Amino acid sequence: MRKAILLIGLFFANCNANEKLFKLHFEEIDYTYDSGWKVAYSMKIYKSGLLIVGEGRWSKTFYSGKISESKLKALDSLLMLAPFKQYDSLYEAENEDQSSYKLVIPNFNNDSVKVFVYGNAAPRLLDSISNVLRSLKENTELHTKDTTLVFLSLQNFYPLPVKKTE
Numbered sequence: 513m514r515k516a517i518l519l520i521g522l523f524f525a526n527c528n529a530n531e532k533l534f535k536l537h538f539e540e541i542d543y544t545y546d547s548g549w550k551v552a553y554s555m556k557i558y559k560s561g562l563l564i565v566g567e568g569r570w571s572k573t574f575y576s577g578k579i580s581e582s583k584l585k586a587l588d589s590l591l592m593l594a595p596f597k598q599y600d601s602l603y604e605a606e607n608e609d610q611s612s613y614k615l616v617i618p619n620f621n622n623d624s625v626k627v628f629v630y631g632n633a634a635p636r637l638l639d640s641i642s643n644v645l646r647s648l649k650e651n652t653e654l655h656t657k658d659t660t661l662v663f664l665s666l667q668n669f670y671p672l673p674v675k676k677t678e
Contacts, residue, residue: 542616544665548609554663575654605631614665
């Protein structure tokens with residue numbers, strides 16, 4: 513009986529030690545993407561692996577899925593490579609109808625990240641992060657979710673409508 517208790521204790525201690533070794537540097541990632549034409553969605557990825565997607569520009573249909581721990585760790589490693597403090601918060605190309613995305617990571621590595629990109633004016637690493645996020649969404653099995661979620665990345669994403677003057 514003593515040996516069984518000792519083995520269970522060692523097992524849980526080992527699980528906790530492994531958890532501490534692979535601590536993610538983010539609590540959540542908030543991301544909005546718009547292709548400039550048909551595709552528009554927002555998504556949140558939580559450190560637990562929960563993925564919530566809101567499809568559509570203004571009226572959203574919500575979905576949820578689960579991202580594997582290995583993919584979360586790979587995403588975290590990629591994020592750690594990005595020198596966010598050196599990046600601007602806005603990258604805009606002059607062309608019209610370009611794709612755009614906004615990435616918000618609250619309290620990432622003790623600092624918040626907010627970057628908006630329109631067109632192809634961003635550093636390659638930012639575009640790589642965007643591509644990985646889009647790939648996670650596209651390759652995760654999603655199920656309809658009866659929920660409503662507020663996305664930080666949607667704030668000021670779309671320009672305000674032009675008011676008609678009479």
